[in-house]
Amino acid sequence: MSKVIVHSLFSDFDIDLFKSGKHFKLYEKLGSHPMELDGVQGTYFAVWAPTANSVSVVGDFNNWRDLEHPLNVRWDGSGIWEGFIPGIGSGTLYKYNIHSNNFGIVTEKADPFAKYCEHPPKTASVVWDGDYTWKDEKWMDVRGDKNSLDKPYSVYEVHLGSWKRKENNDFLTYSELAEDLVKYVKEMGFTHVEFMPIMEFPFDPSWGYQLTGYFAPTSRFGNPEEFKFLVDKLHQAGVGVILDWVPSHFPEDAHGLGFFDGSHLYEHPDRRRGYHPDWKSLIFNYGRNEVRAFLISNALFWLDQYHVDGLRVDAVASMLYLDYSREEGEWEPNIYGNNENLEAISFIRELNETVYGNFPDVQTIAEESTSFAMVSKPVNIGGLGFGMKWMMGWMHDTLEYFKKEPIYRKHHQNDLTFSMTYAFTENFMLPFSHDEVVYGKQSLLYKMPGDEWQKFANLRLLYSYMFTHPGTNLIFQGGEFAQSSEWNYNQSLDWHLTQYEFHAGIQELIKDLNKIYKSYPALYEKQFSQEGFQWIDYGDAANSVLTYIRKGHKQEDDLIVAANFTPVPREKYRIGVPKSGTLKQVFNSDAKKYGGSGSRKSSVKTEKKSWHGFDDSIEITIPPLGIVIFQ
Known part of the structure; x- marks a missing residue:
């Protein structure tokens, strides 16, 4: 096997941008890139590991032997190791063996910029040189209008692994979903789908919220081009695509970003700011320039390479507050003595400015559960810069009201009317998401009181109230036909229920509510005013x-x-x-x-x-x- 040839895709300007945290297309430089060099086919590798003493590429091409293909460290102090290996092409499995200057620690890591990964529980990265020809020109030409804040925005939240499965409980592939899911969403009248995280993740019960492959659509359902095909088909059907995106934390899995080069490279080194007690995961170091560039590059990657129309940013509240889910003594105030994470706030503002500066026709949506001010207001007037924010207070108060027997509701009218006192402080999206139908919370249907007829009537009322309340809407899969059991990530929705009158009735109701929402300008032209x-x-x-x-x-x-x-x-x-x-x-x-x-x-x-x-x-x-x- 040929040895590593010195080669670089980085210019001095690239390095200056990277060091200053302003290089937002790092996916074009870091990672693995099949290419031809001096007439020879091979792959260029580049990885950021500033604490490393040596970095080697190991894989199926060299029987995973360490030190056979060492990369060269750049002379400029960037901490980037790189090189071209002849004879390696698309489909090659690989990782980085990193010998650290830190007490001789050795780590074996997947590529943070890999565009494709092995099917979990396997953990190798895959060299990938996919080619895809998009056919969604019509959608891309008009999506600025379709994504506008004064247009209908009705979202169907989908977990690809459990929306529908085959009879043997195998997953549907991206290509199969491009037939079944696209047809269904179009028929139901939703304007957008929101996919729970599709970036590669090792652990199914995490639902995708613990990412190890930020630049790779999960291989559970197919390869990257097949995921592009799914997005393309949705666009051709006139349906926008929102991705759940998780810049708030990442897991400690040995092959992931944690302790990457024998140092706290991606995570904050202080456990009070670098470890999340709720999710037992690591928190990004938002004050480190290169980490900010990694995350913003990742956001732009999905918008650029996958034609995605929006990013729903998960767990924003956990990023904003230093004391989030922490007891006294477990956190340290900022320089002003309060609990705001100034570095994370700065990062979020830069993220939104960069996204909208490069893709003015998309939306960013904050899943933010507190009363933090101006989440969906422009950065230039002191806001965080998101396009929309989930209205968690409305969701909570409304469900609490609906759980009550009707005879008691007259004492709790304020639970419904209170939302109008703050409904226009943000651009609110009204969510009935996956979080409301798990962990013993019951399905929406079984939150409703009364006999069978009343349960379904209450659910019809709940949805109708939602669609006529100011704001945009989101419904989690199964809710649109009144799934009676809690959501189970490990099996298909209960599609057989749609043969029964009441369940089919809810499905018809959602179809008509989507139709009405899109047909009557009074429901969307001033939905945030x-x-x-x-x-x-x-x-x-x-x-x-x-x-x-x-x-x-x-x-x-x-x-x-x-x-x-x-x-x-x-x-x-x-x-x-x-x-x-x-x-x-x-x-x-x-x-x-x-x-x-x-x-x-x-x-x-x-x-x-x-x-x-x-x-x-x-x-x-x-x-x-x-x-x-x-x-």
């Missing part, structure tokens, strides 16, 4: 009724929403309306096709009778545990 919402009456706690107006740019687009949170029909119920005329019913969650008790009057004329501060009013029937929408 106070101008897009007006209470008619939030004070009728005795009847557990809420009435409100959703508004678009044109007054004739306004929608009137009336919601009854009890199983008692509210007949001849009078509400004020902003102008006279005939109101047409455009939606009724109690319709028979959804499993309800039947449709009500399809239109109603206003009367010159002042009510709720309006000159005109209407008298309607609000169905039991139901919502009606009028235009």
Whole structure:
């Protein structure tokens, strides 16, 4: 086997950018790159290991023997080791053997920039030279409009390993998902899918949130080009793709990023800031330039190489606070004496500025569970710069309300109305995510009180309320047909349930809610603006009724929403309306096709009778545990 030839893809400018933390296309330089050098085919390797005394490439090409193919360290103090090995091509398995200056420690590591990895539990990196021709030009030309904050944004959250499986419980491949999943999402009317982490991860029960291969789509379902094919097919169907992304922590697996070159290279060296007690994982050192460049390069990689339309950033709260999930004495205040992680905040701002600077037609979405201010406001006015933020408070309060027996709900109306006191402080996405249907929390269906009919009626009401509340929406897989059991990452959803009337009814309801959301501008044009919402009456706690107006740019687009949170029909119920005329019913969650008790009057004329501060009013029937929408 030929020995290593001195070669570099780095210019002096590249190195200066890397050292200063401003090189955001490191995936073009670091890692393994099949290429031709002086007429010879082979692969160029480059890895950052500044504490190393020597670095060798080991793999199936040299029987994993150490020191046979040593890389050359650069002279410029960058800590980059590199070299070209002839005869190595796509499909070669490899790792880096790193002999550290630190007490002679030797580590064997997967490539942090590998674009493909062995199928877990195997841990080697794979040299990969895939070629893919995209066919999503139409989508890419218009996605800036489709991803706009004043357009419909309805997200279907998917765990690829459990959405659907084969009869023998094997995974569907990316290519098979490109048929089944794409067709289903299109049919259901969602505008976007959000994939729980698809970057390579070693441990199935982590659901993908403990990453070891940040630049590699997991090999569980196929190779990188097959994942591109799935994204491409979704785009061709007019569906955007959001990836869950985890820059908050990473596992301590021996082949991963931890203690990479015998030093705390990627993680913060102080365990009070570098170790996460909840997840028993390591926390990135956000103050280290090269680590920031690694993470921002990774974000841009998926947007650039995989045409991804958005990144949902996981566990942002754990990044923002030094005392997150820590007791007194387990954390150290910042230079101002408070609990904010200034380095992480700076990193997040730079991340969002860089993402939007390079890809202005995508969205970043924060999964952030605290009241940290201005998460989805621009960096130039002091915000963190995300496009949207998950509305965790709304989710929690709403589910707590719905769990209560209807007879007690009149005492808890504030659980529903409170969200409107802060709904426009951020660009909020309303999530019913995977986190709400695991660890004994029950499925959404079985959180609902009452007999079978009431459980399904409550769930129809919950979803209808969600779609008419300001903000964008996210529903986790299975929720759209009322999966009755908790989510199990290790098996398929219970698709057989869709043969039953009530489950099929929920599925029809979600289809129609997506259709209505996309068809009526009042539900999306001002979804993040106070101008897009007006209470008619939030004070009728005795009847557990809420009435409100959703508004678009044109007054004739306004929608009137009336919601009854009890199983008692509210007949001849009078509400004020902003102008006279005939109101047409455009939606009724109690319709028979959804499993309800039947449709009500399809239109109603206003009367010159002042009510709720309006000159005109209407008298309607609000169905039991139901919502009606009028235009």
